[in-house]
Amino acid sequence: MSDRAQFEEQVTCCTLCPRLREHCTAVARERRKAYRDEEYWGRPVPPFGSCDARLLIVGLAPGAHGANRTGRIFTGDRSGDWLYRALHKAGFANQAESRGRDDGLELRDARITCVVKCAPPDNKPLPTEISTCSARFLAGELDKNQGSKVIIALGRLAWDTIQKHLDPEGRRTPFSHGARRTLPDGRLLLASFHPSQQNTFTGRLTEPMFDSVFAEASLQLHKNVEDPLSGNA
Numbered sequence: 299m300s301d302r303a304q305f306e307e308q309v310t311c312c313t314l315c316p317r318l319r320e321h322c323t324a325v326a327r328e329r330r331k332a333y334r335d336e337e338y339w340g341r342p343v344p345p346f347g348s349c350d351a352r353l354l355i356v357g358l359a360p361g362a363h364g365a366n367r368t369g370r371i372f373t374g375d376r377s378g379d380w381l382y383r384a385l386h387k388a389g390f391a392n393q394a395e396s397r398g399r400d401d402g403l404e405l406r407d408a409r410i411t412c413v414v415k416c417a418p419p420d421n422k423p424l425p426t427e428i429s430t431c432s433a434r435f436l437a438g439e440l441d442k443n444q445g446s447k448v449i450i451a452l453g454r455l456a457w458d459t460i461q462k463h464l465d466p467e468g469r470r471t472p473f474s475h476g477a478r479r480t481l482p483d484g485r486l487l488l489a490s491f492h493p494s495q496q497n498t499f500t501g502r503l504t505e506p507m508f509d510s511v512f513a514e515a516s517l518q519l520h521k522n523v524e525d526p527l528s529g530n531a
């Protein structure tokens with residue numbers, strides 16, 4: 299079994315957080331009316347995209363009726379519509395639509411993961427669940443040897459968790475949309491508001507605001523450089 303398949307199996311079989319496991323299976327059992335005829339995934343959701351992708355995108359957690367239903371991160375809900383549209387526009391995906399695991403979507407030099415891999419009630423994982431899951435899985439995914447050069451944090455929780463793992467003793471850069479910092483290992487960390495409906499419906503996050511973060515990531519990855527992204531820092 300490849301390292302990637304092994305990692306995905308470890309994620310999907312994980313039972314470390316009883317409250318989250320119970321919630322995901324309850325949602326999968328009860329189902330939303332619109333998806334009554336579908337079989338929900340109902341398990342932890344593994345990352346999507348190649349392990350050696352240079353762009354790593356880190357969200358909060360699977361959506362209860364999105365990724366927890368379809369089994370692919372950011373797939374099957376409005377947040378995913380926003381994310382894959384932006385990725386496609388910036389050249390990181392072969393299509394803008396993301397409906398299910400067999401829809402033909404492929405990422406290009408990008409990988410998507412999240413801090414917590416089980417859908418939490420009200421989209422709010424507990425601090426212990428955040429530390430358990432991120433130590434178990436995200437910490438390894440953030441390892442520089444995995445190949446990422448630019449990391450995009452979707453939302454404050456992802457931003458803070460990434461800094462905690464990659465710069466535990468350092469001074470934290472406060473979260474804001476468009477914030478950026480160079481991590482101690484030389485990689486670039488960019489921040490975006492999360493494309494949740496709470497942000498997109500209210501206009502707190504607009505498409506141009508969201509697109510600008512991915513355009514910046516693309517620019518940084520494609521420029522020819524003697525800068526921190528060269529990997530020598």
Ligand code: SF4
Pocket residue numbers: 309312313314315316318319342414415416427430431434
């Ligand atoms: S949130 Fe993470 S650590 Fe907790 S059960 Fe799900 S996969 Fe395991």
